[in-house]
Amino acid sequence: MKVLMINGSPRANGNTARALKEVADTLAAEGIETDTVWIGKKPVRGCVACWQCMNKELGRCVFDDDVANRIVEKLPEADAFVVGAPVYYGQPNGAFMAVWQRVCVAGRKHVECKPAASIAVCRRGGSTAAYQCMNMPFEMLNCPVVTSQYWNIVFGREEGECEKDTEGMQTMRTLARTMAWLLTNPKRPDAVPCTPQEPCQPMHFIR
Numbered sequence: 001m002k003v004l005m006i007n008g009s010p011r012a013n014g015n016t017a018r019a020l021k022e023v024a025d026t027l028a029a030e031g032i033e034t035d036t037v038w039i040g041k042k043p044v045r046g047c048v049a050c051w052q053c054m055n056k057e058l059g060r061c062v063f064d065d066d067v068a069n070r071i072v073e074k075l076p077e078a079d080a081f082v083v084g085a086p087v088y089y090g091q092p093n094g095a096f097m098a099v100w101q102r103v104c105v106a107g108r109k110h111v112e113c114k115p116a117a118s119i120a121v122c123r124r125g126g127s128t129a130a131y132q133c134m135n136m137p138f139e140m141l142n143c144p145v146v147t148s149q150y151w152n153i154v155f156g157r158e159e160g161e162c163e164k165d166t167e168g169m170q171t172m173r174t175l176a177r178t179m180a181w182l183l184t185n186p187k188r189p190d191a192v193p194c195t196p197q198e199p200c201q202p203m204h205f206i207r
C-alpha cells in the first residue's frame, strides 16, 4: 500500500516538508509506504482549458515541461494522497494550485475514490481558507477526505520552525493514523464493498 504525498512548497526542506515527514513516519510505523514528490522551484503552467487530456483521452497534460505529468504518472500506483502547501496571502501557493489542478483533470480517474488529505502550512493566518481550497478537488472526486483531531494545519515561518508547533505535529500523526485505518479497514475479510455509483450526469448551468 502506498500513499503519494505532494510537497507544494518551493522550499524543499521547509515546514510543508517537515509536516509531510511527520505523516510519512507515522504511516511507516503503520506499515504503509509513502512517496513524496516536491514540485520544485522551476516555472509551472496553469490549466489552459484545452481539455485534450480528457477529450483525446491522453490521461496526461499536453504540457510536458514541468512536474505535473511526473505526478500524473505516479497516480495509478497510489492508494491515497496527502497534499501539502504553504499559505500565501491566505491561499495555497500559486505554483501548487497550478500543478494540482492540472493533475486532477488529467489524472482524474486515478484520483477518484481514493482517501485524500490536505495540509495547510502558515506563519499566522489564512490557513483554514487555504485548507478548504485544497480539499475542494477531493470533495468532487468522491475521495474520502481524511481528517484529524483538528484541521490539518501546521504553524511555522522559518524552515523547520513548525516542529515547535507540538499540537500541529500531533495533528499530523493523528491524520496519518486515521488514513492508515481507512486504508487497511476495507482489506479485512468482513469489509463491506463500496456501493457502485451512478454514471455522472454533467449539467452546465446555462439556462
Ligand SMILES: Cc1cc2nc3c(=O)[nH]c(=O)nc-3n(C[C@H](O)[C@H](O)[C@H](O)COP(=O)(O)O)c2cc1C
Binding pocket: 009, 010, 011, 013, 014, 015, 016, 017, 085, 086, 087, 088, 089, 090, 091, 121, 122, 123, 124, 125, 126, 155, 156, 157, 158, 159, 160
Ligand atoms: C508570498 C508569501 C505569502 C505568505 N502569506 C502568508 C499568509 O497569508 N499567512 C501566513 O500565515 N503566512 C504566510 N506566509 C508565510 C508562509 O506560509 C510560511 O513561512 C510557511 O511556513 C511556508 O511554508 P514552507 O516552509 O513549506 O515553504 C507567506 C509567505 C510567502 C513567501
